[in-house]
Amino acid sequence: MLNFKTLTTGLALAAALGVSAEARDLRLAPAAPPAHPANGVMYTNFAKYLPEESDGRLTGTILGPEVVNLGQMKDALQSQIAEVGNLLPLYFPADFPNMALTGELSLMGTNSQATAAAVTEFMVFCEECQKEMRDFGIVFLGSGASDLYEILSTKPVKTADDLKGLRLRSGGAPWGRFAEHFGAVPAQMSVFDQFEAVSQGVIDGTMASIADLISFRMVEVIDYVTYVPMGMYQSTSNFATSTMTWDSLSPEDRAAMVRAANRANTDFTHRWSATMPAEAEEAAKEAGIEFVEPDPSLVEAIKEFIATEPATAAGLASSNFGIEDGEERIAQFLELVEKWTVVAEEVDNDPVAMAERIQAEVWDKVDYTTYGTAM
Numbered sequence: 001m002l003n004f005k006t007l008t009t010g011l012a013l014a015a016a017l018g019v020s021a022e023a024r025d026l027r028l029a030p031a032a033p034p035a036h037p038a039n040g041v042m043y044t045n046f047a048k049y050l051p052e053e054s055d056g057r058l059t060g061t062i063l064g065p066e067v068v069n070l071g072q073m074k075d076a077l078q079s080q081i082a083e084v085g086n087l088l089p090l091y092f093p094a095d096f097p098n099m100a101l102t103g104e105l106s107l108m109g110t111n112s113q114a115t116a117a118a119v120t121e122f123m124v125f126c127e128e129c130q131k132e133m134r135d136f137g138i139v140f141l142g143s144g145a146s147d148l149y150e151i152l153s154t155k156p157v158k159t160a161d162d163l164k165g166l167r168l169r170s171g172g173a174p175w176g177r178f179a180e181h182f183g184a185v186p187a188q189m190s191v192f193d194q195f196e197a198v199s200q201g202v203i204d205g206t207m208a209s210i211a212d213l214i215s216f217r218m219v220e221v222i223d224y225v226t227y228v229p230m231g232m233y234q235s236t237s238n239f240a241t242s243t244m245t246w247d248s249l250s251p252e253d254r255a256a257m258v259r260a261a262n263r264a265n266t267d268f269t270h271r272w273s274a275t276m277p278a279e280a281e282e283a284a285k286e287a288g289i290e291f292v293e294p295d296p297s298l299v300e301a302i303k304e305f306i307a308t309e310p311a312t313a314a315g316l317a318s319s320n321f322g323i324e325d326g327e328e329r330i331a332q333f334l335e336l337v338e339k340w341t342v343v344a345e346e347v348d349n350d351p352v353a354m355a356e357r358i359q360a361e362v363w364d365k366v367d368y369t370t371y372g373t374a375m
Helices: 004-016 037-053 070-079 097-103 112-124 127-136 173-181 191-199 243-247 251-286 296-306 309-321 326-346 351-361
Strands: 024-029 058-062 084-087 150-153 167-170 185-188 205-208 224-226 237-242 290-292
Touching: 024 037, 037 058, 037 084, 037 237, 037 251, 058 251, 070 084, 070 237, 097 112, 097 127, 097 309, 097 326, 112 127, 112 251, 112 326, 112 351, 167 173, 167 191, 173 185, 173 205, 173 296, 173 309, 191 205, 237 243, 237 251, 251 351, 309 326, 326 351
Parallel strands: 024 058, 024 084, 167 185, 167 205, 224 290
Antiparallel strands: 084 237, 150 205, 150 224
16 A cells, blocks of 8 residues: 555655656666766766756666667667667668768768767758658767777788788778778777777777777777877767657657757767877876877878768768768768867867857757657
């Protein structure tokens, strides 16, 4: 039998804490270990911001990667194991060809906060992108980006010849093309598998954020780091929300979720692109990892290859997914990158200032009675 005294005491406590008795607790899946910024900052901060932005109506419980990993995210969201999850479209390009188009341009990224903001604005106002998300059963709440990718290896890479025959883990098609162009052998595998693959000599290294040295303990198996212009991981749906969950929320709570996600997105990008790389560099130095200065001829060759990527991406969009206006969409996206690069430089890449600008120029223009819902 329900104890009336217990019930009233609980309600009084909830009121005292400023939390609604009908608070909705969402299942959140960052698909990364606590050491990774997707978990330790992005989703941790999101869970903190949810009650702040919703006056206590929304809270979140974080699920570990042992419950939902990156490869399982699609099924987890569709089955409601997770209600909000860290979805990477490059893992599922056939399901998200329009968003994957921004991912195909990953080698071109130079400013993390600007690129993340550009992907966010592009996706929010792209009708085809919104339709494919809705058809899949998710709602897009913004993107983030890594720092510039590097070559983390067990063999030194200084010239283009050093890349020939090198077996490198690739996190997506753009880095696969990069490796093949320079005669390396790309290995498509989950970021969770790269430590074991390197330690067992299956691969010679990875094309990744230097933050992976501490996020995934790569500092224990890597001997060399070569800084070369290899773009960044930028095609993300950091807080992909199940449409079943989204449709059950009021417009006010949808807006609150977006505000929380927007703040967490720029926090995440700052952590992944600024503070964590600095910590990883220190860890690398302490471990005796050598930083290799690339030959200028290799840097120039890489830049020449990257310059061909827009045409390659447009061709792939047409041949693989029937997107015939790929060149126009790519041009639109690159214009947004230029726009947000100016903004990011104006605010010195400050995450709070970036969140405020993105909120004003993107999310405040959204109608939450219709955004993400069936047309």
